[in-house]
Amino acid sequence: MVIVFSSPGGGVESVEKLVRIIRYHYQEVFFVIPQEAMSAGAVFALSGDRIYMDYASSLGPIDPQICRGNEWVSVMDFLDKVERIIEKSSRFSLTDAEKIFLRNIDLAELSRCEQAKALTFDLVKKWLMEYHYRDWTVHERDFVKKGRPVTYDDKIECAHRTIEILSNKTLWRSYSRKIGIEALKRMITLNVHDFSHDEDLSGAIHASANFVRECFDGSDMTFIVRSKSGF
Numbered sequence: 001m002v003i004v005f006s007s008p009g010g011g012v013e014s015v016e017k018l019v020r021i022i023r024y025h026y027q028e029v030f031f032v033i034p035q036e037a038m039s040a041g042a043v044f045a046l047s048g049d050r051i052y053m054d055y056a057s058s059l060g061p062i063d064p065q066i067c068r069g070n071e072w073v074s075v076m077d078f079l080d081k082v083e084r085i086i087e088k089s090s091r092f093s094l095t096d097a098e099k100i101f102l103r104n105i106d107l108a109e110l111s112r113c114e115q116a117k118a119l120t121f122d123l124v125k126k127w128l129m130e131y132h133y134r135d136w137t138v139h140e141r142d143f144v145k146k147g148r149p150v151t152y153d154d155k156i157e158c159a160h161r162t163i164e165i166l167s168n169k170t171l172w173r174s175y176s177r178k179i180g181i182e183a184l185k186r187m188i189t190l191n192v193h194d195f196s197h198d199e200d201l202s203g204a205i206h207a208s209a210n211f212v213r214e215c216f217d218g219s220d221m222t223f224i225v226r227s228k229s230g231f
Contacts, residue, residue, distance in 0.1 A: 001026040003048070004209060009039025010072065012064055012120045019047045019127065029131070032195075034209040036178055039063045042166070043120060046190075047127035049134065052205075054196040058178035062124060062166040064116040066109075074175055075113040075120075076167065082110065121163050128159040132191055141189065158189040 001022065022029055031037075031048040038060030045051050045059060053059075064075040082105065085098050094102070133155045139145040145154075165188050169175060184192055195201045 001028070002030045002032060004032040004034065004205065004212075005037065005041070005044075006033065006035040006209065006213075007037050007039075007041030007044065009041055009060065009063070009065055011067065012040050012043055012116065012123060015040050015044045015047075016119075016123055018044065019123075023047075023131075032205055033057045033059070034205050036060065038178075039065055039175070040120075043124055046124055046162075047131055049131050049191065051190060051192045052195055053181045053184075053192060054194060054202055054205075055181065058180050059166075059184060060179065061169070061172045061175050061177060062120060062163065063175035064113075064120040066112055066116055068109075075116045076169060076175055078110075078113050079117060080169060121167070124163055125159045128162060129155055133158065133189075136189075136191070162188045162190065 003022075029048045030050045030052060031045045032052040033045060034054070034057060036058045037045045039062070042059040042062060051059075061076075063077075065072040066075055067073075081101075085094065085102055088094050088098065089102065133150075136150050136155065139148050139150055139154070165171065166179075172179070181192060181194055184190055195205065
């Protein structure tokens, strides 16, 4: 199955259900990202056997979201803020404003954020191990291990490194940062294929994506299904 999609993010619980349904029907799933897959969209892409991107495509950092009223709120931003204030508290250097913020923290919401982060990381690790690294058998990029068989421990290490890098706000400075294909290929082990130089494929992908986007704009459609015979 090939999934062409663009997403600003959302709840990882919805992604978990989508992956469960898709994997019930399809053994092999490829994701094509002509534009961007942010936050939960990036998590969705990481559940695929392969990811196809071009020079203009991007993944976002892994940033779990929770719904607060009518808005999606960044879990990582909230937890980062709390951690910084707690660290300052241990040094007795809190400002009055920070003391008020700390007193007003909803412990139930804090727990909800912590659970959302743990769930997201667990799902990414699970899907990388089960699907994305499934056919990875020989080291090709690691200069020291090149040519050696890939072990289970190698995959675990790469999964942890992928999560660590894609969730590192210190590295990306912002959870809205758009990470291009070159940075992904350079920094982490992902089965990412670049279609930038395949003019026919690139043209077909972008034409299809633009058509779908135009259909959604100004309409009440919620999804479009395409088969070999058309849309």
